[in-house]
Amino acid sequence: MADWSNLPQDLVTCLAKRMTSLEDFLVFGGVCRSWRSSTMNKNNFTGGLRHQVPFVLLPKHYVVSVRKFYSLTKGRVYKLKLPRTRRKLCFSCLGWLVTVSEGFTITLLHPLNHHAPIKLPHPQIIKTDMRYFKNLNVEKVVLSSSPSSTLDYTVMVSYKACSLAFCRPGQSENWTQVLTPLTLIIDLAYYKGQFYGLTTDCKILICDIKNPKQAKATVVAQVVPREQVDILLWNSKAQYLVESAESLFVVFGFRNKPQDPSYDDTTSACWLTAKFRVFEVYNGNSWSTSEVKNLGVRTLFLGDKSRSFFIEENTVCKPNCIYFLNNYFVRRDAADIGIFHMEDGNIEWLFDKSFIDIYFKESKSNSFLRSHLWIQPSF
Template sequence: MTSIQWADLAKELLEMIGKRLDSRVDTLRFRAVCTSWRSSVSLPSSDQEIPPLILNLPGPISYAPLFFQTTICRMDHVHKDPDSSSSSKSWLVKVGESNYGKLKLFNPLTNQEIKYSPIALNLLEFKFVELSKAFLLKSPHGFSVDGINKVVLFRVSANSSDENEFGILAIFHEVELAYWKYGAESWITLGGDENVQYDDITVCNERVYVVDRCGTVSWISPVLNVTQYYPSLYCSGGQKDLVECCGDLYVVDRYLDGERRRWVGIDGLMDSDDEILPNVGFTPTHAPKAIDFRVYKMDEDWGKWIEVKSLDDKVFVLGMDCSFSVSCKEFNGVKGNCIYYMDGDDYVGSGLSGGSIHVFQLEDRSIHKLAVIPEFSEIFWPPSNVSSV
């Protein structure tokens, strides 16, 4: 069938195909084929519309942040010649969308926008496979909100037919878990121990988990109860990250060369109406650097944590707004058994680049900047032989 015949497909058939597209990126690729295909399927709604406004954040914050959702994708090059014997290439990329429906690409770790030319990136030559979702609260000017460590989208009920039956769970100032339901005017806190410091929150197998500084993993139920799910690790690292890998939940314990900054003024954080008050700040200590990592997985049969000595072909990526795992088998030339991450002070200021990324190799427990081990950079778009401007 020629390209002209494809363009002449009945509008009703094109609309049926459009309804079966799984992702926003697939919809944009579909619309890029020709004029008739573009007119048959409307632009997907902008991520910025869910939700448009969030109120009563801890502060001092004088604005209402916006909720941003992006998608971690494996970006596959699609060969024009089906008989080509050359191997395909794939890269990791974070995908967002502008208000005009144009794709925006970001580095999955630094969140730095990747500028590209139409020649360097033709949607018809690439396939995007969704790996994970990332969520972030930003100011109207595009800056992240200080004091909000992590946010996740939380479905109130998996069986609900109401698309607005969702909310946001967030870690505030490392000591408070808070929930915001779509359409509500304020946040509610989930209670807990004021001495507990939370490090990370994630969704695994449609369940929400949170980990504190001591390595205690708790489950947040649909009715917002926080229940200890696993026994505490009682490990001595300074920062914990949660990573889902092949359906299992892992805890990555990051050992630091100093104390992390600590939020102060938490007393009186809540008023009598359970509203969060803007009276907190943090001590101006330095952001420490990672000097070692330990990885743990729960042995379900024995009910205890075991240390993972090797990730085999897996790669863990510890991002500011999303931590996830990938298999190096899906990325040609990429080495596994390593952790990509950034240190705390790498997020300060602007101008983040691949040089801000570090790689920890479990095999020899070494840490290097990505810039000095270029063979590890092949996992990220753009590849070295493609201009990013």
């Protein structure tokens, strides 16, 4: 048999540069030590990250260290040891996992590379609230930039429904609380150098954190006409704030009661997604509200505990579609995870019942239906 580990390094590097998928590039580096050396230099990856298809991080049993990633590209499941995610609440942003432990200890982990974990400062600002503050009070975690590409980045967290705090690792030894209006904040986004928040009454907050001593969030726009707010909020069960290179978008998700007559639970948390409506609220110059009926060649990925994002034209993901992960408890035989087609409003479920049965049983809890994350391929 051929000894692939003895191939000339120049030839190995040439092969690595032919990988257009980051998934294949990382698998290529796992063949042997000499092949891995060619993937340590990210300049050898010529496929570009903008068009890479995300993984789905599948749920786990609470105490298990091995995590499973579902590949949309290959339609298969990969296993990866991530012991630092045990007994932690997990979020994802820009390819990084953000783990939150009891007492609000936050750590940044890169699941696909061997970066050292980044432990963030302990939030002294909320010490007086610690007896009430558990990890489930954290709603969203957003990074301004990937720690892989820069040391100058900011982490913004929303917690206890209407509170915000941020830290700048390496620049500050503590978190800074952001003064906010008394309103519920349901999503965060980082757009053109600033953090934005979306409130439950369809308002956009902008966070001014240049001076940490005077950090505050103020309302800059009512993104939906007031006469439509009540209608949208009454019917929608999820709202998302999403940035692209040019614009900010607000997305409303609507759910329907399950059609199974034997299922009599009428709580909205047990309903399944029926449709989405997308609104462009900022075009880089002015605030306005216009409904978007067509995403063109773009694909939108929505997640409750993941940063929502667009990817451009890709041969794997379906264009003009919304891939969604709704981490709410639904039924044992269904997961609110699928693909919404903007053109005709049809929904295609991402996982079939047999797949759900396998991973539902392995998770040994109902967490399969609550704890999925999008993981963007990154270095």
